[in-house]
Amino acid sequence: MEILVQGISIGVIATIGMDIWSIVAKYVLKWPTANWAHVGRWFGHFPRGVFVHQSIDESAPIPNELAIGWVAHYMTGIAYGLLYMAVVRGLLSSDPTFLSALVFGLVTLVAPWLLMQPCMGAGAFASRTPQPGLTRLINLSMHVVFGVFLYVGWLILP
DSSP, X not given: OHHHHHHHHHHHHHHHHHHHHHHHIIIIIOOOOOOHHHHHHHHHTGGGTOOOOSOXXXXXXXXXXXXXXXXXXXXXXXXXXXXXXXXXXXXXXXXXXXXXXXXXXXXXXXXXXXXXXXXXTSOXXXXXXXXXHHHHHHHHXXXXXXXXXXXXXXXXXX
């Protein structure tokens, strides 16, 4: 039960950290932010049996897609927090470390680069986006921050 509560908690904290970094990067670095409506549209098409899109922009809108996208974003963060705690506390029988959290955050890049982006029509490693290099850099920075905040979450847990 303890791993469950810790995993949920650090997953939420890490996702909040990622969102804070996104806002900072938007205003300081002038980077675009994630379009959670697109993620919601992608998830919203699942019940219709559609998992791959030529372009998520051109796919039919889904009611409440922005809300669905935000919920999916936080549920994914929680799932990653749970997985991280299960691996570190359950399988390895150790406490989280900065390095293990950072490596885990980087490993989570597999999902957007090899699953989400290709299925949404953006290509593997964002290859079909207008600025693939920038998109990859943004993805990398977000997942590094996610990993850092997994560890921060662990440090501030009671």
